[in-house]
Amino acid sequence: MKFIEVKDLKIEFTKIDESGREVPGKVALDGISLDIEKGSFVAIVGMNGSGKSTLAKCFNGLLAPSSGRVIVDGFDTAEEEHIWDVRKRVGMVFQNPDNQIVSSIVEDDVAFGPENLGVEPKEIRRRVDNALKRVGMYELRDKGAHMLSGGQKQRIAIAGAIAMRPECIVFDEPTAMLDPKGRASVMSIIRDLNAEGITCILITHFMNEAEQADRVIVLKKGKVLCDRTPEALFSDRDMIEKAGLEMPPAIEIRDKAGLPEHLTTAEDIADYIKQSRSGRAADNCSN
Numbered sequence: 569m570k571f572i573e574v575k576d577l578k579i580e581f582t583k584i585d586e587s588g589r590e591v592p593g594k595v596a597l598d599g600i601s602l603d604i605e606k607g608s609f610v611a612i613v614g615m616n617g618s619g620k621s622t623l624a625k626c627f628n629g630l631l632a633p634s635s636g637r638v639i640v641d642g643f644d645t646a647e648e649e650h651i652w653d654v655r656k657r658v659g660m661v662f663q664n665p666d667n668q669i670v671s672s673i674v675e676d677d678v679a680f681g682p683e684n685l686g687v688e689p690k691e692i693r694r695r696v697d698n699a700l701k702r703v704g705m706y707e708l709r710d711k712g713a714h715m716l717s718g719g720q721k722q723r724i725a726i727a728g729a730i731a732m733r734p735e736c737i738v739f740d741e742p743t744a745m746l747d748p749k750g751r752a753s754v755m756s757i758i759r760d761l762n763a764e765g766i767t768c769i770l771i772t773h774f775m776n777e778a779e780q781a782d783r784v785i786v787l788k789k790g791k792v793l794c795d796r797t798p799e800a801l802f803s804d805r806d807m808i809e810k811a812g813l814e815m816p817p818a819i820e821i822r823d824k825a826g827l828p829e830h831l832t833t834a835e836d837i838a839d840y841i842k843q844s845r846s847g848r849a850a851d852n853c854s855n
């Protein structure tokens with residue numbers, strides 16, 4: 569079932585010319601059409617400036633189309649009267665955790681979204697506790713948000729989005745400012761949320777993250793360059809080059825080491841190497 573439908577979406581920013589008049593400016597999205605299936609996990613990748621963040625903002629009505637349409641669960645994001653119906657359904661998590669923290673205490677921060685939706689206090693308490701438990705931050709609920717690491721802050725931002733009970737969460741480079749441990753924990757939360765039925769849209773520059781999605785949409789200069797499974801994308805070096813992307817590190821290592829092509833993740837490769845080593849060890853014993 570379709571959850572988001574994007575039809576011929578164009579976003580043209582305006583600029584102010586020398587005489588102070590507003591004139592057409594950058595075309596950031598140039599005729600995008602795509603559907604996001606309910607419950608799916610979709611990655612969006614592309615070079616800097618290809619339009620990823622602009623598209624993300626269209627998914628929850630932060631930006632209205634210059635032309636074309638974005639329909640979320642039946643609601644047109646361009647219709648003012650439905651903007652909260654859209655925002656309630658599609659949560660956003662951005663790159664910089666510091667810009668997303670609005671209250672000094674962790675649990676107050678998570679409560680901010682549902683408070684704005686007018687949820688009653690008892691229900692807010694339930695939602696906040698539940699959201700904090702889901703991101704593994706319940707124990708730190710009464711701590712000062714400024715005390716937390718970048719990864720922990722990002723988990724709080726995710727808890728804030730979860731507490732609004734959205735059907736879909738759009739993550740715009742949520743791991744870009746985190747260390748490897750923070751990245752891994754955010755990715756594991758995203759996978760869990762998707763396994764629980766939340767539609768997840770992940771914008772990322774890390775190809776090993778895109779690889780974890782069901783489907784990867786590649787943007788180039790405001791257009792969809794290709795839209796396929798990660799397996800199909802990452803077995804096509806020409807396409808990766810055309811998109812200005814890189815192969816996931818595990819696949820680079822696999823190909824440099826001449827390992828079989830069915831190995832696509834770091835785990836697969838590690839298992840394969842362990843097995844071939846123990847196979848060799850067994851051979852040595854029998855000789």
Ligand SMILES: Nc1ncnc2c1ncn2[C@@H]1O[C@H](COP(=O)(O)OP(=O)(O)OP(=O)(O)O)[C@@H](O)[C@H]1O
Nearest residue numbers: 581594595596614615616617618619620621622623
């Ligand atoms: N508010 C704005 N006003 C004018 N131009 C903008 C605005 N926001 C984005 N742009 C331009 O639109 C294009 C797409 O930008 P966008 O931020 O969507 O790219 P992106 O794919 O998210 O890039 P990055 O990987 O760097 O985050 C860029 O050329 C950018 O400079």
Ligand SMILES: [Mg+2]
Nearest residue numbers: 620621622740
């Ligand atoms: Mg961006």
